Every structure is written in C-alpha cells, then in structure tokens.
Amino acid sequence: MNAQIPRAMPSIERLLGDFAPDFDFTPAAPIPVSEYAERMRKLKREAVSAGLDAVVVHCDSVGWFHAAHAYLRYLCDWMREGVLIIPMDEDKEPVLLSFFTQSVILPPGGEPVGVDRILQIGAVGREYADIPGDSMAKTVAATVARLTEIGAGAVGFIGDKRSATFRSALVAEMPKAKVSDQHGILDRMQRTRTEAEIAQFRTAAQLISIATQAAYHVAREGVSDYEIYAAFTMAQMARGGETGDGYQIGANQWGTHCGKPYGHIMRKGDLANLYVSNVTYQGYTAQTARMFAFGDLTERQELVLDACTRGVKAAEKLIRPGTLIRDLNNAAFESYIEAGMLTDAEARTMPYNWSTAPGGGPREIPRQYIPDADLEAQGRKLMHVYPATFGPHNPNLGHSVGMAGGQNAFNISSHNYDKLEEGMVFVMHCQWLEPMSAGANIGDMYVVTKDGFENLSRHTPLETHRIPA
Secondary structure, X not given: OHHHOOOOOOOHHHHHOOOOOOOOOOOOOOOOHHHHHHHHHHHHHHHHHOOOOEXXXXXXXXXXXXXXXXXXXXXXXXXXXXXXXXXXXXXXOOEEEEOOOOOOOOOOOOOOOOOOEEEEOOOOXXXXXXXXXXXXXXXXXXXXXXXXXXXXXEEEEEOOHHHHHHHHHHHHHOOOOEEEEOHHHHHHHOOOOOHHHHHHHHHXXXXXXHHHHHHHHHOOOOOEHHHHHHHHHHHHHOOOOOOXXXXXXXXXXXXXXXXXXXXXXXXXXXXXXXXXXXXXXXXXXXXXXXXEEEOOOOHHHHHHHHHHHHHHHHHHOOOOOOOEHHHHHHXXXXXXXXXOOOOOOOOOOOOOXXXXXXXXXXXXXXXXXXXXXXXXXXXXXXXXXXXXXXXXXXXXOEEEOOEOOOOOOOEEOOOOOOEOOOOOEEEEEEEEEEOOOEEEEEEEEEEEOOOOEEEOOOOOOOOOEEEOO
C-alpha cells in the first residue's frame, strides 16, 4: 500500500521559497474608540426605550482560547470570556467580570475599550486549584451583587445558547427581577457595517487572497493536503490573521470531501477545495471558496465547476441597494437548471447534502468501502460514502459575514424577500456535491456600496486554478 504514495517533497518552508502575493497589502487600523462609544450609546438608547435598568452581556469560552460569540468583542473589543454589566444610569460605570475559566491568556488580547473596571473572578475547583467552589457560581454571585448594588430590577440579557445555564442561575438568584432577552439590539446594529468595519473585512479578505495564492504556489503532484493547508495558514497568520482553524480543505479524485487535511497526496485527476469559512482580522471574518484541479478532469466534474462559477458571476451582476436577496439566489441557480442539475431554485424543494430522509426522518449514510491509499497507510479505512445525497451543500447561495463567533444575520435564499442595503457584507458560494462523482465550492465575498458592490476577494480569480499533471 505504501508503494502507491509518491516520494516525499521538500519541507513547506522550501516549497514556499520566495513566495510573495501579487498585490500590495496594507492592513486596516483598529476600529476607533469613538466608534465603540457610539455602539454603547445606541445600545443604551434602545435599552432605556425598553425600560431596562441594566444590560448584562455574557460570553463563555468554547475551548482553544475562543469566545463563544461576538457580542462582547463588538461592544468593547474584549476577546475572551466575560460578563459585561452596563447600567443605564450615567453616574454608574460599566463593569467587566472576567477570568473565570481555566483558558487564561496572559496577557489578554488587548484592553476592553470604554471599560475601566475589571473584576477577576478566578478559576477555582478541587482538581484545578484544590479550592472548593464553582467558577460559574462565583460569577453569578458577583453579577447579582453588582446588579443589586445599582438597583437593577429590569435587566436585559445578551448571550448565546452557551449562556443558557448562566442566565437560568441569574434568574434563580434574582426572583424579583424581570430578565428579558435583548440580543436583538446588537443583531440589528450589525445588519449593516460602517466604513471602519468594512476596512476590517477588506483586510481579512485580502489575507485569504494572499493565503490562497500561497496554497496555489505549493500545490503540485506529490504534495500533501497538509502542506497546502500549512502554506495557507502560514501566509495569512504571518500578516495578522488571528486563527489557523477557520478553513477546510477537501482533496480527492471527486472533490466531494471537505474537512481537515489527513495526509492525502495530490495526484493526477484530483480536485481540491479550499473552503475558507473564517479568516479573522481584529475580530472580523472573511469567507471565500476556491477550487484547484490537478490535470484533466471528467466531463461531469467540468460541468459542475462551470455551473458553480457562472452562478456566482450571474448573481454578482445584481448586487446593488434595493435588489431582492431572493433574486440573487435565483440568478445563481439558473446555471444549475441550465446544466440539468436542478429543476428550480426554491429552498423548500431543493435537494442538499445535509437534508433529512424523505418524510423528515434521519437519513442513513451509505456504508461502502472506498479505497483510499493515504488513509490506509495510516491503518484506517474509509467505510462510508460522503455526502449522503447529491445537491448543493446548503439549499441557498450564501449568507451574511460578521465577527468571529457570531451567527449569520441572514441567508441568501429563495425565501428571503429582504432588500440589499448599503453596508451589508456577505459571501455568495455556489456549491454542489454528488457522491464519488463531482464536487465544487466556489465563492466570493462582497460589500454593498452606494451604487453597486465591492468584491472583497477579487485578488484571486473565481475560476478553477489549473495545475498541470
């Protein structure tokens, strides 16, 4: 089995050699302090209108030194876990409770903008510190103490699903207080973006373009998916990218697997998909998707690549303020319909890779042995067919792009009758996967301008990158 694997190539450092991007890169300056003050002003205005005495923003850790959501960073640029307590009375200052998990970064990644008082709760527990107690309980107690101190009887709560336990404990400890969910305030504030925010997105998208060019630079027969992934990682993180785990690479003879690298050696006839779901710069993310082909492909694969490429370009022509989001979606899927891949663009009836079984029940993943020399060289076997069914990865064209840890504000889908507005930021990626046959994921990232759009990922062509083999 090992005899099928081509000889090892030089190290990634040698493969990159004297690589340099083909465009000038100047990273954006941080969001100005005045803009954070304006965000806080807007939040407090809505909170006062809702009759609130205080707002509590809770964010927990999700491991790997990542925060669970973007709300806390959006409000004060704090990039780790914390509870921000914001009184509505002007004579009372906001307080940040933090350092209550063991995922401690010393020093933290910056200062909380506009917040002068930080209380360290402390990570405790028998196993960790041989100290009795629970850090969450201590955090709840500190929050209750501060809310009681400022006389808060009506409290707005902002968090995500990981905040549910904390919220329940807070309500239990303050039975006379009225606690209401208010995350919609910050969601509405992030529907469109300011010029300073767009500059962050632009930088993140340029980091993707640089990294994609680095991946193309090292991609050749005999190179592993590890090395392609490493080239991408090195190029973007060396220029200010915050994370190295926000993208996936799929590489095989069908282009139908998208995940993490596992040691696949690129061979003639392979398709690689670099689906960048998150490159982050100062908290703001970018997304793109690119395909590269090693030598000649099948007719079916070429048809799928062509349909997906044409789909993005068709939708792009419609981007301007006032366009129905539904119309973007439907324009992209016209190329699928022309190619005989779909019959219509409606999300409700569209087949897609993560769909349920007919009737809404669980779908069986087909069990079948799939030869994979590189996986078997590691003592493993591929025993299931992915994806379970043909179609786009998702039954839509794309979605909004925001801050790391945030949720999609909207999807570009057939059932979205909203209109585009200046300052909206989103990705449009045409996807199609059919088991053991053909696959593609091709997309660009855009911001809506006053009279049209800016393609933030324009520095690498949308077309499939071809590698002679």
